[in-house]
Amino acid sequence: MDLWFPQVPLALAVGGAGIFAILPTIRRYAAEYLHLKLGDLFHALQPIAGHVPRLILSGVPTVLVGALQILIAIGLLGRSRIAWLSALGITLAQLILTIAHTSGSILTYETIYICVLLVALMLARDAFRRSSLAAGTLFALTSVLVLMIYGVLGSYLLGAGFAPPITNLPDAFYFTIVTMSTVGYGDILPKSGEARLFVISLIILGLTVFATALTAVIGPVLQSRINRTIGPRRRKMKRVNHFIISGNGVLARNTVRELRQRGEAVLVIVEDEDASFGDAETIVGDPTELDTLREAGGVHARAILALSDDDSENAFVILAVHEMGTDAKKVAAVSTRKNLERVRRVRPDMILAAPVFGSEVLAMALTEEKIDGDWLLSRFLDVRPASG
Numbered sequence: 001m002d003l004w005f006p007q008v009p010l011a012l013a014v015g016g017a018g019i020f021a022i023l024p025t026i027r028r029y030a031a032e033y034l035h036l037k038l039g040d041l042f043h044a045l046q047p048i049a050g051h052v053p054r055l056i057l058s059g060v061p062t063v064l065v066g067a068l069q070i071l072i073a074i075g076l077l078g079r080s081r082i083a084w085l086s087a088l089g090i091t092l093a094q095l096i097l098t099i100a101h102t103s104g105s106i107l108t109y110e111t112i113y114i115c116v117l118l119v120a121l122m123l124a125r126d127a128f129r130r131s132s133l134a135a136g137t138l139f140a141l142t143s144v145l146v147l148m149i150y151g152v153l154g155s156y157l158l159g160a161g162f163a164p165p166i167t168n169l170p171d172a173f174y175f176t177i178v179t180m181s182t183v184g185y186g187d188i189l190p191k192s193g194e195a196r197l198f199v200i201s202l203i204i205l206g207l208t209v210f211a212t213a214l215t216a217v218i219g220p221v222l223q224s225r226i227n228r229t230i231g232p233r234r235r236k237m238k239r240v241n242h243f244i245i246s247g248n249g250v251l252a253r254n255t256v257r258e259l260r261q262r263g264e265a266v267l268v269i270v271e272d273e274d275a276s277f278g279d280a281e282t283i284v285g286d287p288t289e290l291d292t293l294r295e296a297g298g299v300h301a302r303a304i305l306a307l308s309d310d311d312s313e314n315a316f317v318i319l320a321v322h323e324m325g326t327d328a329k330k331v332a333a334v335s336t337r338k339n340l341e342r343v344r345r346v347r348p349d350m351i352l353a354a355p356v357f358g359s360e361v362l363a364m365a366l367t368e369e370k371i372d373g374d375w376l377l378s379r380f381l382d383v384r385p386a387s388g
Helices: 007-033 038-044 051-077 081-100 109-123 133-157 169-180 193-230 250-261 290-295 311-324 337-344 354-366 373-380
Strands: 243-246 266-270 281-284 303-306 329-333 350-352 381-383
Touching (some): 007 051, 007 081, 051 133, 081 109, 133 169, 250 266, 290 311, 303 311, 311 337, 337 350
Parallel strands (some): 243 266, 266 281, 303 329, 329 350
Antiparallel strands (some): 350 381
């Protein structure tokens, strides 16, 4: 279940909300344009009987929200943190747009669906922890591209409302860039009410998208540089006879600290480049991938410890280590009793199951039962007998 929940249901729900947002506009305006020839498309985009301005001011923002939701749904499948944040923001924007265009009661099936989706996204925040500069860059570029299309299309269709009028695509592109960048030379001015409303929406969306894009792309880079500058110096070690640890929880951090206090070489595989483990060396990657384990020197490691709070991730790490073919000792942590047998099937050399048997030992101590040291150690450290 951990392999697909909650990211797959949430991705389908967000993508479905995007489709619901797009369909009304397609049904409303498809008949207006389907009969047109592709060669005359740009000429045909001129305002027709006053319908196109309403498309720009109401239909197009809804379509943009829907298109972005479909793209974000793909990012949710990878448990991307920025995809989750984007889904939360764009779904909230969809709720506002839906309420604004709803006549009468706001308790429609669509608004209820979006509200439930918002609650589900907020409850599932801990499941989306993967941070990637590539994913942030992709979302930033996509948002800027979609906004530029909106600006060019809107200024071209509402061209008669500007002074001088915008009559071609290069002028529309120029006006969009000048407006989005807040330069505002003043050589093209909105005169009509619809044009002014469109420019206001373009300025607000431009500031929001650019701020988000800069935060998503430049923020992690600056944070990483700052951490390397003022943080503890991490000397790259020789990746031989060392300990490799995956996980970012309390168990992983305490294990790193104890091993470093004993002078052992430790390398930590993290999924967030901002994660800090003192003076231990870290690399950013997915510990379940063979390439990441090889980069960490897994072939020559002394032991590989899967100490994540996610039992399924720990099992996949052990499977990857088996596939890599190393003599390193394989240690997996288990946090729930139901997963103990499942983790045993991937054949780690040692299973650390302290949370599983903590209550059992506590009950024995409270009832003054005799606790044998060897039995206690065997329960907390489930060691697989050496083969051969």
